[in-house]
Amino acid sequence: MTHKQFKRLLRLFLYDELNEQERASLEAHMEQCAECRTELHHLKHAVDSIGDRQPAEPTDQLLNKAREQLHLALRSVDQKASMWSSLFRSIKTLAANLQASPDLPRYAVASAGIGIFILGGLLGYTVFSVRSPENPPPQIAATDLDYLKGNGFEITNVQFLNPDTSKGNIEVSFDAVQHLRTKGNIGEEKIKKLLTYTLINESNAGVRLRSLDIIKAHQFAVPDKEVRATLIKVLRSDENAGVRREALAALEKFPFDDTVKGAFLYVLANDPNPGLRISAIDVLVTKVAGQIWDREILRTLKNKMQTDDNKYIRVHAKNLLEDIRQQ
Amino acid sequence: MLLSDKEMILKAQRGDANAFEELVRRHDKRVMSIALTHTRNEDDAKDVYQEVFLRVYKALPKFGFRSEFSTWMYRIVTNVCLTFHESRKKNQHVPFEENLLNGDGRLDSSTTNMQDGVSHNQLCSQLESTMLVQQSITELSPKQRMVLTLKHFHGYKIREIAVLMNCSEGTVKKHLFTAIERLRKRLKDS
Numbered sequence: 001m002t003h004k005q006f007k008r009l010l011r012l013f014l015y016d017e018l019n020e021q022e023r024a025s026l027e028a029h030m031e032q033c034a035e036c037r038t039e040l041h042h043l044k045h046a047v048d049s050i051g052d053r054q055p056a057e058p059t060d061q062l063l064n065k066a067r068e069q070l071h072l073a074l075r076s077v078d079q080k081a082s083m084w085s086s087l088f089r090s091i092k093t094l095a096a097n098l099q100a101s102p103d104l105p106r107y108a109v110a111s112a113g114i115g116i117f118i119l120g121g122l123l124g125y126t127v128f129s130v131r132s133p134e135n136p137p138p139q140i141a142a143t144d145l146d147y148l149k150g151n152g153f154e155i156t157n158v159q160f161l162n163p164d165t166s167k168g169n170i171e172v173s174f175d176a177v178q179h180l181r182t183k184g185n186i187g188e189e190k191i192k193k194l195l196t197y198t199l200i201n202e203s204n205a206g207v208r209l210r211s212l213d214i215i216k217a218h219q220f221a222v223p224d225k226e227v228r229a230t231l232i233k234v235l236r237s238d239e240n241a242g243v244r245r246e247a248l249a250a251l252e253k254f255p256f257d258d259t260v261k262g263a264f265l266y267v268l269a270n271d272p273n274p275g276l277r278i279s280a281i282d283v284l285v286t287k288v289a290g291q292i293w294d295r296e297i298l299r300t301l302k303n304k305m306q307t308d309d310n311k312y313i314r315v316h317a318k319n320l321l322e323d324i325r326q327q
Numbered sequence: 328m329l330l331s332d333k334e335m336i337l338k339a340q341r342g343d344a345n346a347f348e349e350l351v352r353r354h355d356k357r358v359m360s361i362a363l364t365h366t367r368n369e370d371d372a373k374d375v376y377q378e379v380f381l382r383v384y385k386a387l388p389k390f391g392f393r394s395e396f397s398t399w400m401y402r403i404v405t406n407v408c409l410t411f412h413e414s415r416k417k418n419q420h421v422p423f424e425e426n427l428l429n430g431d432g433r434l435d436s437s438t439t440n441m442q443d444g445v446s447h448n449q450l451c452s453q454l455e456s457t458m459l460v461q462q463s464i465t466e467l468s469p470k471q472r473m474v475l476t477l478k479h480f481h482g483y484k485i486r487e488i489a490v491l492m493n494c495s496e497g498t499v500k501k502h503l504f505t506a507i508e509r510l511r512k513r514l515k516d517s
Contacts, residue, residue, distance in 0.1 A: 011504050015478060017485055046511035047479070049460050055480040056363035058372070063359055066376045070351065073377055074344075074384060229345055236348070259345070266352070 001025060003033065010040050014047055060270055071237045153178045186218045196230040199247075205240040212246040216253070228254050232263045241273040248279055256287040265300050274310040281316055298324070332396050340388050347387070351380055354397065357481075358404055365408045365476045367465065378407045398490060405477075405491045409469050463513040467506050474502040 006029045012018050013026055030036050148155070153176040184191045198211045212234075215227060231254075234247040248267060254260050261284075268280040281304075284297060298321070305317040330338075330346075332353070338346035355376065362375035382403050390399060464472060473492065477483040485503070489496045 011507060012485075012500070015485075015503075042511065043507065046507055046514060049514055050464070050475070050479055050510060051460065055357075055360045058356060058359040058363055062369055062373070063356065066359060066373045067351070067355065069373065070377050070380050071348075073381055074347075077381065077384065232345065262349070 001029070003029075003036070006030075006033070006036055007039060010036065010043055013040070014043055061272060064270055064272060068237050068239070071233070148176050151178070186214060192224065192227060196226060199230050199234050205243055208234075208238070208240070208243050209246055212243065212250055216246065216250045223254050228259065232259070235263055235267055235271075241276060244271065244273070245276055245279065248276060248283070252283055261287075261297075265296060268304060269300050274313060277304075277308070277310065277313055278316065281313065281320070285320060333392065336387065336390060336392075336396060340390070347384060350396075354400060355380070358400075361401075361404055361476060361481060362408065364480045365473060366411070367461070371411070375404075375407050375411050378411070379404050382407065401491050402493065405473060408473055408476075459513065460510065463510050466513075467509060468502075471502045471506040471509075474499055475506045478503055 006026055009018060009022060009026050013023065018026065026036075030040065156175050156177055158172060158174040182190065182194070186192065186195070195211045195215060199208055202208050202211075215231070228251070231247045231251045235244055235251070238244050238247065244267075248264075251260060251263060264280045264284050264287075268277050268284065271277050271280070281301075288294075288297065301317045301321050305314055305321060308314050308317070330349075332350065335346045335350050335353075339350060358379055359372060359376050362372035362379075363369065366372050366375060379400075383400055386403075390396070464475065467475065470492070474488055477488045477491065478485070483491070485496050485499050488499045492499065
């Protein structure tokens with residue numbers, strides 16, 4: 001190998017990318033070659049100046065925020081996908097029905113096709129058009145107001161737009177809200193769906209807490225997977241610590257399987273609220289008492305003992321690990 | 328018992344949202360770490376993180392286990408990091424100083440390894456040098472920076488980087504050597 005070729009190997013040598021033979025040859029060459037030794041020294045200085053060979057360590061706070069944003073983004077993707085799939089399903093069903101009716105006159109089939117085309121156009125306009133002051137909400141006639149009133153709609157959020165009192169002309173915008181009511185047992189599907197929907201979508205934390213109170217008060221005859229999954233979602237993504245605390249308490253009532261254990265470990269490892277992390281430790285201790293401690297719990301406790309920024313949690317985790325060792 | 332990645336992927340492919348979230352939690356720390364090292368900015372890293380997992384979510388139903396899931400996913404990470412740069416080319420200024428200062432606008436001792444007994448001049452010199460290196464790294468081309476991120480900070484082998492970046496080992500070496508050469512020249516000039 002020539003001096004020039006050895007010189008090219010120096011950078012690979014620095015990053016431990018040479019095989020044994022190449023490394024041995026280069027080391028032998030460097031013993032003889034002062035120029036290569038100096039070059040290696042300069043290269044090492046440049047590489048060392050880049051910094052410690054440690055990757056950037058994301059903080060728990062950053063990671064939690066990113067997970068929260070991802071959770072919302074995924075939900076939005078799912079909602080869009082669901083809207084499109086139901087539209088395509090409807091069109092497919094309609095097309096299949098038309099095909100299955102050979103007696104149907106051709107003009108009827110053609111009209112249906114045109115209808116679908118227009119529907120697609122309207123839908124596209126509705127979905128993709130940007131609402132702006134040039135696209136005001138639809139105006140309604142006085143008779144429509146009577147209809148709304150007669151059908152139990154409540155008028156709220158009234159706003160007067162560009163009132164021209166000199167001529168007596170005014171423009172008003174408002175929301176027409178209809179209150180619906182339903183009754184049923186918490187074990188019924190419709191009520192469960194309503195409660196889980198509220199937990200994920202309601203913006204008022206008080207209402208989410210009320211849903212959790214109802215779930216907590218009820219002893220499900222059969223552990224409900226959907227309710228459990230929703231509680232875990234709340235634990236991972238709700239921004240309100242009080243709501244997460246109640247979700248944790250509600251989840252305690254579920255059988256302590258791998259999924260529930262994973263949720264408690266997640267809280268212990270990631271929740272920004274120290275009170276919740278302490279609750280998670282306490283629950284894990286109670287649930288696993290007398291059983292064999294699995295590696296995942298031990299690993300999380302060890303990690304908490306070393307890295308948690310809350311002193312109480314570090315001490316608590318340490319004491320627990322010592323207790324376990326003595327068992 | 329803890330399910331393997333493969334079992335989790337199969338569950339996620341059948342529409343199990345919790346399985347997908349579990350997959351995210353298994354891998355997202357490293358994804359975020361690469362994004363942070365590459366972008367050197369928390370907000371940009373969060374954008375990269377979200378884009379990566381949205382692409383994984385959309386493409387997962389078609390994942391056919393022809394490669395390791397992690398290899399497939401880190402290819403997406405690499406692609407997103409590189410295209411993210413292209414989309415931000417016009418607005419590339421990164422306030423490097425912010426990385427070196429803490430929330431109060433004071434010098435962050437963890438960044439400069441400040442220890443008792445280090446004089447003010449030494450500290451300034453260290454700070455200047457760190458800022459110079461940071462500046463030099465951000466001036467590298469996206470591909471050079473990606474290779475440096477994966478090699479220097481994450482310890483990937485050159486052949487692994489070639490797989491992730493879908494190029495030859497020779498190309499990876501070229502990017503790595505150019506990056507080191509540029510840094511060396513910059514330090515020398517200063």
